[in-house]
Amino acid sequence: MFPSFEEISRQIKEKQYAVIPLVIPHDTFQKAMEVFVDFLSLPQETKDSIYFQVEPGARGTEVGYKLYKRDLGNTDNREYFHYHAAADERFAAGVEKISQLKKLLGAMKPIYQEASNALSKVMLQFETKFPGIHEKFFPKGHYPRFYLRFLKYDRLTPGEFLAKGHYDRGSCTLALAESAPGLRMGLNEQTLHDVIHDEGRALFMPGLKFAEVTSNEFPPTWHDVVQKTDIGYREDIARWAIVFFADCSSMKDVTYEQAHTPRA
Numbered sequence: 001m002f003p004s005f006e007e008i009s010r011q012i013k014e015k016q017y018a019v020i021p022l023v024i025p026h027d028t029f030q031k032a033m034e035v036f037v038d039f040l041s042l043p044q045e046t047k048d049s050i051y052f053q054v055e056p057g058a059r060g061t062e063v064g065y066k067l068y069k070r071d072l073g074n075t076d077n078r079e080y081f082h083y084h085a086a087a088d089e090r091f092a093a094g095v096e097k098i099s100q101l102k103k104l105l106g107a108m109k110p111i112y113q114e115a116s117n118a119l120s121k122v123m124l125q126f127e128t129k130f131p132g133i134h135e136k137f138f139p140k141g142h143y144p145r146f147y148l149r150f151l152k153y154d155r156l157t158p159g160e161f162l163a164k165g166h167y168d169r170g171s172c173t174l175a176l177a178e179s180a181p182g183l184r185m186g187l188n189e190q191t192l193h194d195v196i197h198d199e200g201r202a203l204f205m206p207g208l209k210f211a212e213v214t215s216n217e218f219p220p221t222w223h224d225v226v227q228k229t230d231i232g233y234r235e236d237i238a239r240w241a242i243v244f245f246a247d248c249s250s251m252k253d254v255t256y257e258q259a260h261t262p263r264a
Contacts, residue, residue, distance in 0.1 A: 005125040016221040022202040029177040032107040036150040039100040058252045060169040077154035083108035085143040112148040115244035136248040145247040153238045163225040168207035169254045170247030175203040178241040185223045
């Protein structure tokens with residue numbers, strides 16, 4: 001049974017996220033991630049060319065491949081790929097030339113669709129308290145602002161941050177799957193706690209803009225990722241994660257400082 005609005009609300013107030021059903025077996029995520037890792041073997045120039053922004057100038061609306069490195073001035077060492085409903089059309093020419101891209105989009109699309117279905121069920125529960133919220137996330141006549149992220153982190157020393165603390169820029173997030181523990185969530189730095197991610201479940205958490213379409217009862221979830229052990233997914237990969245970001249308005253007005261500064 002899908003949790004009610006009251007149950008989702010209770011969980012968020014108690015631990016800053018809510019557990020919801022997800023009809024995707026972990027094996028599906030693992031196979032999809034193998035496709036992603038194969039894609040990462042492409043030449044850097046090729047990967048860098050597979051990219052666009054739905055809202056030019058808004059980092060949260062990236063589609064395609066992105067690399068971040070600390071030695072380039074970024075806070076984390078990671079690579080990811082965002083799938084969006086417009087990706088198939090936008091990358092059609094690349095699919096004809098790059099088999100790894102074709103396989104990756106094929107692996108991501110059904111996961112994107114199932115995550116969208118799960119989010120729809122969440123918003124139907126919120127509809128009982130906030131009428132009209134479902135249509136804000138699922139507008140008629142144009143693509144929703146949904147981004148499915150396949151993400152891999154480079155290996156570091158146990159105890160180091162793979163992803164430093166932050167809020168998600170959009171309205172809300174579904175953490176779908178991960179290869180190893182390390183994700184921590186809380187209201188702020190002082191309340192961070194380890195998250196246990198069970199198969200057949202997704203974790204729903206508010207982003208920076210969720211209170212704008214609900215109420216101040218739903219502040220954004222502060223979270224980070226820590227490398228727990230020397231054991232990694234592969235020799236050069238600490239862990240992978242699959243995440244679904246959802247928004248219902250422009251992200252151009254969200255700054256880096258807003259996303260990376262914890263509230264009291």
